Amino acid sequence: MGRSPCCDENGLKKGPWTQDEDDKLIDHIQKHGHGSWRALPKQAGLNRCGKSCRLRWTNYLRPDIKRGSFTAEEEETIINLHSLLGNKWSSIASNLPRRTDNEIKNYWNTHLRKKLLQMGIDPVTHRPRTDHLNVLAALPQLIAAANFKSLLNLNQNVQLDATTLAKAQILHNIIQVLSTNNNNNPSSWPLAMQTSDNLFGQSSYLENQNLFGQSQNLSHILENSHDEDFIVKNQTIDHPLDSFSSPMQMDVQDDHYSLPLLVSGSPEESKQSQIKIKNKDIVHDQHHHRDTSNPSSTNSTFTQDHHRPWCDTTIDDETSDSYWKDIIEQTCSEPWRFPE
DNA sequence: AAACTATTCAACCGCCGAACT
DNA sequence: CAGTTCGGCGGTTGAATAGTT
Numbered sequence: 001m002g003r004s005p006c007c008d009e010n011g012l013k014k015g016p017w018t019q020d021e022d023d024k025l026i027d028h029i030q031k032h033g034h035g036s037w038r039a040l041p042k043q044a045g046l047n048r049c050g051k052s053c054r055l056r057w058t059n060y061l062r063p064d065i066k067r068g069s070f071t072a073e074e075e076e077t078i079i080n081l082h083s084l085l086g087n088k089w090s091s092i093a094s095n096l097p098r099r100t101d102n103e104i105k106n107y108w109n110t111h112l113r114k115k116l117l118q119m120g121i122d123p124v125t126h127r128p129r130t131d132h133l134n135v136l137a138a139l140p141q142l143i144a145a146a147n148f149k150s151l152l153n154l155n156q157n158v159q160l161d162a163t164t165l166a167k168a169q170i171l172h173n174i175i176q177v178l179s180t181n182n183n184n185n186p187s188s189w190p191l192a193m194q195t196s197d198n199l200f201g202q203s204s205y206l207e208n209q210n211l212f213g214q215s216q217n218l219s220h221i222l223e224n225s226h227d228e229d230f231i232v233k234n235q236t237i238d239h240p241l242d243s244f245s246s247p248m249q250m251d252v253q254d255d256h257y258s259l260p261l262l263v264s265g266s267p268e269e270s271k272q273s274q275i276k277i278k279n280k281d282i283v284h285d286q287h288h289h290r291d292t293s294n295p296s297s298t299n300s301t302f303t304q305d306h307h308r309p310w311c312d313t314t315i316d317d318e319t320s321d322s323y324w325k326d327i328i329e330q331t332c333s334e335p336w337r338f339p340e
Numbered sequence: 341a342a343a344c345t346a347t348t349c350a351a352c353c354g355c356c357g358a359a360c361t
Numbered sequence: 362c363a364g365t366t367c368g369g370c371g372g373t374t375g376a377a378t379a380g381t382t
Contacts, residue, residue, distance in 0.1 A: 014351080015350095015352090016350070017350090037367075050368090051367095051369095052351080052352080054368075055350090055351065055352080058369095059350075060350075060351095088370090089370075089371065102350080102371095105371075106348075109348095109349095110347070
């Protein structure tokens, strides 16, 4: 079956639409409706194929289209629906009044997908990534988990592999530098990072014995977080990044240790709230009861990525060790912004 | 100021299923 | 019933723009 593309017809114009073409299309549809898209171009005096006209109308000229930035609610809706529907853009669009599937698709590919990746969430499965990038992206959660376990005085005999340790060391340096450079002067970071001789020794969070003293594998911490010992009700724990930010607490309720609910604002809102860490940012996701045997596989959606200095960097699916170099470089080139 | 790189998004491409002939 | 047409969908492209060196 199938058919040849309608635009293969001789002499039909392709590419960006002119104002004159737009006017003709709008005028024709307002007067006669679109009827048969194939017949429309000739009737409207357009040297375009019907498909091109339909696309132009449905994605751009239609009067009921809402354009501009996506609201936080819209973002949340898209992410939630995408976790349920996958790349069913038309279905997702049907739940977002006045937004087109094309716009949602573009927004996903250019903003939301990256945002999820930066949070260590696989944008396809909507679950935490399991590759080494996840260790970085989910660092706050991982470290919090480690601290949490330490608080509970658990003893674990788990090997920490050298690679993970090395990466954690780099991250520790980064965070330590951030914590000691409250003047927002990124130019001082590289030197500070190079001269940091305080590896694992005095950190307020990395001196955690379970994490480094007893060589607790980071991922294993989460994998084992369903242990009964790991379940605490109605407690809050200090976030390990407290040393350079306002206290962040994890709400631990209902026998769940929850990863952050993922809700994100529009680009404008994200800028305003970037790097802002507040207690409310991490909440128990009561709407997504995940498998408690694997807390890392939360089905929660995204909230804010501003608790990472590398939040604006792009992390592709393809990974390599050079990534870590890039992380350091990017971290040092991007100013850390503190809560206002 | 120019060259280069990264990002955005409008538009196109190719495929599919339903309707039509 | 087979072939054709059509509308719709998701993936991809590439020009325009913004940012960086």
